Amino acid sequence: MFRLRVDDHVMIAHSLAGEFFGPAQNLHGATLAITATFERQGLDEHGVVMDIGVATQLLSEVLEPLRYQNLDEHPDFAEKISTTEVICQHIALQLASALPEGHGLQALEVAAEEHPRARGMVRIELSPA
Template sequence: MTDTGTAAPIFSLQVDDHLMIAHSLQHDFFGPAQRLHGATLTIHASFERQGLDEHGVVMDIGEASQLLGQVLEPLRYQNLDEHPDFAEKFSTTEVIVHYVALQLAERLREGHGLRALTIEAEENPTARASVRLELSA
């Protein structure tokens, strides 16, 4: 196989999970979502690196899935209105993906070689939000 560019290609690995929560968004801006309601979010975590590691992967798929599950577990079936990490915040999909991304970035081991992490949440089949964090490799 011949590499046609001078820079190493950018690879990504995506793993998925889901999260069931309850919350309310206490502001007129949110209309009927001001009332307590449930939401099931499909969460996509994408890990990005320049080139592949010595094993020919971005990172181990099992490790990526496990790390995402560890981050989501404390939120599963919780009312985010009562969760201390969401106190004084609107628990919008955007705020949730940012929280998940920060928690996941903290759990990634040093020397992982990753350059970025993207978390996307599908709120319903026609709406999604995401955040991309640059990481130090």
């Protein structure tokens, strides 16, 4: 399995409702370091998983609507608790839908690092298009 990993970051605000979340129930800001990993069984005809520039641009475009937003007010997070894992899932699904036709990828993983000792992630299987 070959992988290509690209990074970016996003600054958001949110609150996490419920006693379970302790002080994070209050509105607070977070800078999430986002890593997207694209996977395929073999390399394409150019000897790559996918073009690094395309992967970087896709991640940036998916993050753009989230930048400097309060996720408590963001329509994509209505009726959801915007935990790190939920944010990862949102980004992964947006990336999957933005992939070019014929991408040939088998899986996509998105990780969000809240700080150097904590990160959440999700991996989704793809149908190679």
